[in-house]
Amino acid sequence: MMYHAYQAHADVMWPLRTMARAAVPMLLDDSLGLGGHPPHRQVAAACEVMRLAEMTHRRPDWGISSVRAQGREWEIAEEEVFHAPFGTLRRFVKVGAPAQPRVLIVAPMSGHFATLLRDTVRTALQDHDVYITDWLNARDVPLSEGRFGLDEYIEHVMRFLEVIGPGAHLMAICQPCVAALAATTLMSEDENPATPASLTLMAGPIDCRVEPTAVNKLATTKPIEWFEKNLISRVPWRFPGGGRRVYPGFVQLTAFMSMNKERHLNAFRDYYVALVEQEHDKAEATRTFYEEYMAVADLPAEFYLETVQRVFQTYDLPRGELTFRGRRVDPSAIRRTALVTIEGERDDICAVGQTLAAQDLCSRLRPYLRTHYVQPGVGHYGVFSGRRWQHQIYPLVRDVIHVSA
Structure with a gap:
């Protein structure tokens, strides 16, 4: 049930994330006279933070040309x-x-x-x-x-x-x-x-x-039976590996991020500020890291x-x-x-x-x-x-x- 609950939440959030991605270019479009206004940059930055915080399940490109x-x-x-x-x-x-x-x-x-x-x-x-x-x-x-x-x-x-x-x-x-x-x-x-x-x-x-x-x-605080019962789930049938028992990547990522919760919250906050202040190099470094970090594999x-x-x-x-x-x-x-x-x-x-x-x-x-x-x-x-x-x-x-x- 854990995997199905996660996927249901992802499906519910999909339209909102899609709208946020689509809104960013429009909010920053100089030809429309919007790009230079702080309120528009703030909304666009919030949309970018929402996009960056999304877990994906596709391997990023290697990008080594x-x-x-x-x-x-x-x-x-x-x-x-x-x-x-x-x-x-x-x-x-x-x-x-x-x-x-x-x-x-x-x-x-x-x-x-x-x-x-x-x-x-x-x-x-x-x-x-x-x-x-x-x-x-x-x-x-x-x-x-x-x-x-x-x-x-x-x-x-x-x-x-x-x-x-x-x-x-x-x-x-x-x-x-x-x-x-x-x-x-x-x-x-x-x-x-x-x-x-x-x-x-x-x-x-x-x-x-x-x-x-x-x-x-x-790893030693619980018997292996606890890990199997609480952390293992089955892939929903809509995916090629439907029915396969997995340790979901979203569980691992959540565990890693919870170990350094303040650091990650600060990073996303600083990312928002960098976008609003148009500090592009700083924002790009954060974006590059989290686009990789948020790509999870089961x-x-x-x-x-x-x-x-x-x-x-x-x-x-x-x-x-x-x-x-x-x-x-x-x-x-x-x-x-x-x-x-x-x-x-x-x-x-x-x-x-x-x-x-x-x-x-x-x-x-x-x-x-x-x-x-x-x-x-x-x-x-x-x-x-x-x-x-x-x-x-x-x-x-x-x-x-x-x-x-």
């Missing part, structure tokens, strides 16, 4: 290299560029689309041939495609690496660090030719027993529940009890893949030490194949986006990849 590297501008072309039921292996091609190390970025499946990593991709494109796991919104995946749990996630990572071919590098951001480490372990154990040459784990919950954050503690129920239970409640990987299709995952099998672990000093989602735990689990890895770095002064998102990612973290990751290539 070119990148500057090696002293010149390169045109970027997107390619769908491989399509699986729950995600696409997407490649960003620098048209005419020479061969460079291939990197697969594993995006989180955490209520947002992979485009949340746009800055990660754009930065990595300077020196690499970049691929990404472009996960689909679960409400658009028909029931006939079956389940998607943690095992299927790991399988997707391994399959994508095999499609890219031997010698590729793997970079996991946040939540998928567990799956990426498991995939690398299994491929190393099997001596798979497509085993990644390097594995970069960034702000990921490898061992949530280390300095638990508020997010970690929340998670398959199996994946969400298994992640909560096996990663955040029972800590299967660090306790040596994580299994894949009944097979134990033992990271000590990794012996030739260079390991990089990155953390943010002020990360309130994945605390310092949780990602570092991967270094201890990969106990047979030689010292020269290990790198760990804590970035001072950044929170969770600053690990993979923004100035410090671009100028301090990325060069370190790039150098390890190029040495391992």
